[in-house]
Amino acid sequence: MTTHWILGPGAIGRLLAHSLSPIATTTLLGRRALPPRQMLTTPEGEQYWQPLNSLTIAQLPSNTPKPPAFVHITTKAMAAESALAGITDCISPTTPLVLWQNGFLAQPRITQAWPGPVLCATTTEGAYLTGDDGVMHAGRGHTFVGDLHDQYGALAEELAQTLTQAGLAATKVCDIRQRLWQKLAVNAAINPLVALNDVRNGELRGEAYAGHVVAVVKEVAAIMLAEGIAPPNDGNGEDAWLALVWQVVENTANNKASMLQDVEAKRPTERGAILGPLIGSAHRHGLACEVLKGLDDEMAELEASF
Ligand SMILES: NC(=O)C1=CN([C@@H]2O[C@H](COP(=O)(O)OP(=O)(O)OC[C@H]3O[C@@H](n4cnc5c(N)ncnc54)[C@H](OP(=O)(O)O)[C@@H]3O)[C@@H](O)[C@H]2O)C=CC1
């Protein structure tokens, strides 16, 4: 059985641990101890209890489990590098890492810094925690796996097959950078607006917000062009991006977006990983980003008030 360490025992981390445990040796690594028996609620509402192996990072040096074939990093984007730094003394520098973060912050930085393979996973699986001993798998999705320089295709294929076998449908891809930026574009158009206005995704279609969505997408589309990110669905520029955003708004109309959930819980949001790379790119390419910058400033002010 392959060995998977999962660093960051949150919603995605525990969903992975529940899914992989029947076919692989897994260890969840976190900052706090977790109850050993953990519950998974499936999208169909079934509930399963399973013992999940977990350790705190402080316990790791004296309890080091079998060396991992993969270390999955499942923290939020802004915590990924510091979480990795907390375990580097306990793993070989050639260990393959798998980054599950949204946005495009941790991926280029860790890919540049880590000597071994770094795979990135972008997923439409949906999960949230129901307590220290439970995770809700809210919706099934699909996961795409690849590395930024398309150097580790065989490893990405092996991981995609393992995830699929574990019940999390996955495909190896050669264009993970494109896919990460495409998801980031959609997240930038939806997440800050719903978080700032305390509305569900579907409300963006209303008169009060639709114009703002269009203004964000206008800036995002120009940035995507400069970054060489193909418009979605073989479409053309701004219209294709806007169509994708409206489609996601429609499909997730009843969702409370992740950034709104973070604001409600007074947790730091992933704005740095979503708006940050867009604003950075706009500056590099001399493009307008007043709307994105405005959203980032408002989000920063909101977070400072927590
Ligand atoms: N949930 C979802 O449906 C989806 C999430 N994603 C992405 O996946 C990533 C993870 O999201 P999600 O699982 O929802 O987030 P959660 O907040 O549920 O989980 C993050 C976990 O990371 C832990 N953590 C934070 N810092 C460290 C550290 N230094 N060392 C070890 N563990 C640490 C937290 O532990 P603690 O309790 O100690 O804070 C928490 O358990 C995000 O980038 C998100 O955008 C992508 C698609 C869907």
Ligand SMILES: CC(C)(CO)C(=O)C(=O)O
């Ligand atoms: C697509 C969207 C906005 C769906 O809610 C999402 O990915 C999120 O909540 O972060």
